[in-house]
Structure formats: C-alpha cells, structure tokens
Amino acid sequence: MIENDVHARLLAAYDEQLRTDAEASGAINVAVHGPLLLVTFAGGNGFVTYRNLGGADVDAVRQLVTAAIEYYRADTAVTRVEWKTRGHDRTPGLPEALQENGFVPDPPESIMIGEAELLSRPVALPDGVTLRQMTDEADVLAMCAMQAEVFGDPTSDHIAGALLRRLSLDDGMELWVAEADGRIVSAGRLEPVQGTTFAGIWGGATRPEWRGRGIYRALTARRAQSALSMGKTFIHSDSTEFSRPILERSGLVKVSTTTPYRWVRQTPPGD
Template identity: 65%
Template sequence: MDDAALLRAYDEQLRTDAETPSAVSVERLGPLRLVTFRGRRGFVTYRDLGGVDAEEVRRLVAEGLARLTADPDITRIEWKTRGHDHAPGLHEALVAHGFVAGETESVMVGPLAGLAVDVPLPDGVTLRRVTAEADVRAMSAMQDEAFGEPVSEREADALLHRLSLDDGMELWVAETEGTIVSAGRLEPVAGSDFVGIWGGATLPAWRGRGIYRALTAARARSALAGGWTLAHSDSTEYSRPILERAGLRKVSTTTPYEWRR
C-alpha cells in the first residue's frame, strides 16, 4: 500500500466510533462527534468537515464547546485535528474559544509485521502484560511522570474501566527490580485491519536502550496472533523514528487542542 492508500484506510476505518471505544456518550453536531469519557473529559473528532468554510467552522467550534461545557462535570476537552483535513480557520476559531494547541504528532500507519522483531533488552529488564489494579495504577503514574504531567488517578481509573469492558485493549510494561520503566497500550479496532499502538512512555533515564522497541514488538506479536495486519499510532519525535525503521509511514499529522474549565 502506498501512502495515499494507507491514509484512505486510516480515514475510512479509524475515524468512526472505532476512535472512541470507551465513550460514555456520543452526540452528533453536523460532521462533529462530541464525546464524553469517564474522568470528566470531553473529546471532539470527526471523519472530515465536509468542505465547510471558515464561518461554518467558527459556528461548529462555538456550538460544540457550548454543548460539551453545558455538562458541569466536564473539566477539560480535547479537540483532535489532523493536518490533511480541509478546515479553514480552525486554529483561529479554537484559540479564540480558549483552546491551547498541544504538541503536533505524526500519524504513523503501516504493516504490523514489521514491528514484530526480536529486540535485546538491557540486563534485568523484563516485559509483561498487566491487568491487576496495582500494576495499572503504577503504570499510569509512570506514564504521567514520563510525560511531565501530575500523577492522575482519573487516568488510572479510566484504564481500569476499559479493562472491565473486556474490549480487547491490552496494557504492557517493562520493569526492572519491581519498578515500571516503560509502558504502552495495544488497542485492536473491531471490524478493521488495524490495531492502535498507544501510550508509549519511557522514563528519561531508560530511553535509547531498546526498551520501547521491545515493548512495541511484544504488542505487535500479540496483535498478529489475533489476526490484525496494520498498525497506527500518533507518535512523538521519540517514537516516530523507531516506527519508521519498522516500516510504518507518516501519512499526516495530528495536533490536540486542549480546553480546561
């Protein structure tokens, strides 16, 4: 598949309800999907904006924000944008309504098999899949630390809720002497060819030692055993080169815009 075919598969198979499997609710507003998640979090996404002009974009942003914030329990909202969308004036409209642009990431798509390679681990580091509450909370806290965020019990609660749904999500960690140093999620997308490689985080002192590659390979082998063939990931500049070496290709970019009450 060339880059255009991979991007079509991404738009057609992933920009649907498959993008928000753990949603508490989903409301439609024209082309928008207004989503609420556990943990007092809102989310806005869409397949495309249907060729709208800048005036209509401003209206969609204003009304979408108003509908989500009408729920007093929602304290933060992410509006997910993609670099290849036709969305005139979207950045300006989001900023005008209090959204702040986050780090732009690469949308990586490609064959899953290229990720399933043998990677030597540093001495004393082991990989395993976790499901126990204590492990999930330790994993979530490590990810918050790796990303420079305050430790959030809400994020751990959301992961535990996902596990309770038994929807195929897998959590994997790398640890040494009982301490988790790297972690990530695997999210098979039902009815598609894709699995998502998400949440990859490694503590700074352990980066550059092959741990993320090994953790990704473990997730890829698990997904291949389940019959999936393609992988997708929104990747930081830490993980993008690793995925490129494994055959995934950058087909677009994605930038989250965050609003907080």
C-alpha cells in the same frame, strides 16, 4: 511512486477506519451536528470527531466550532473537551476559530501507521530486562506512576482507575511493561480498535537512563505480535518527535500530523 502509493493507502485506511465511530467507542453519549460527532465520555470528557467538514468555508467552520462549544458548555458535567485536528484535512480557519473559543493547542504529533507483521519481528533485550503484560491493580498503579514521572506529570489515581475499569470490561486493551530487577523501566498500551483492522499503541514511556538500548522497540514488537493474534493487520500511533524515529525504524510511516486542541471549563471564583 511506490512510496507515495503506500502513503496514500495507509492514509485512506486511517480516514476510513479510525475516525468518527471508532473514536466514539465507549462513549456515554454521542450527538450529531452536521459533519460533527459530539462525543461525551465518562469522567466529564468531551471529544469532537468527524471524517471531514464537507468543504466548509471559514464562516461555516467558525459556526461549527461555536455550536460544538455551546453544546458542551450547556452540559455542566463536561469539564474538558478535545478537538483533534489533522494536518491533511481541508479546514480553513479552524485553528483560529478554536482559539477564539477558548481551545489551546498541544504540540503537533505525527500520525504513524504500519503493518503489524513488519513491527512484530523480535528485538533483542538487554541482559536482565524482561517484558510482561500487567493486569493486577498494584502493577497498574506502579506503571502509571512511572509514566507520570517520565512525562513530568503529577501522579493520578484517576488514570490508573480508568485503566483498571477498562481491564475489568475485557475490551481487548493490554498493558505491557519492561522490567529490570523488578523495576518498571518502560511501558506502553495496546488498543485494538473494534470493527477495524487496526490496533493502536499508546502511552509509550521509557526511563531516561534506559533509552537507546532497544527496549521501547522490543515493547512495540511484542504489542504488534499481540495485535496480530487478535487479527489486526495495522498498527497506528500519534507520536512525539522523540518517539517518531523509533517507530520509523520499526516500520511505521508518517502519514500526516495531528494537533489536539483542548478546552477546560473555568471554575467561577469562590466555587
């Protein structure tokens, strides 16, 4: 019963604090359509968020999806859109409606939440490994290159550029890495959510040869310590099945699942 109460309390905090306005922070435009917020970020990124769909049935859900994609299609500056579904929502027919309208699902992830105090307990690092916060351009570029390598993605100056712009705004985001012999072996981001008691931990990546040695847990603990210094009491993250067990050992609880659906504008042949 106590475990169920904790789960319910954390999930309620997630729904109340981390959806709608919190997900639209930093947007260049937000349009309201029924229960939906149709958010547009710099760089041509659209994002659909909502607290719930107000008990919509299958037909009403399909109409919401159609209206959302028509809105973004009309804005030629938007090249990609994310609709982030949650496993605990009542949204009949939503996956089918999204795919009918050209959205493609990513693998499901676990929504993890925990008390920052529990996560903040120091974890011993292997000899020769140190943690450091990064702010310089060269460091950020090196961190992004490492993360791209670990995730199997192409190196993107766009991602590094976006992080550097965020750092210049001084909005609270922090970039942390673990290093050995001057080489980045693990990295992650801390995202305090304004107007809430939450901070998010994102972008966690550790080189394969350094895994299983407590480095990522130590990086999580250090970010939790920083979150506490900002007055944040909860940590949240969407995690893959690889990182979920690590976060559970650190004290986070799986409260639900999320499956992002992505739409990408198709460029006509010859353009």
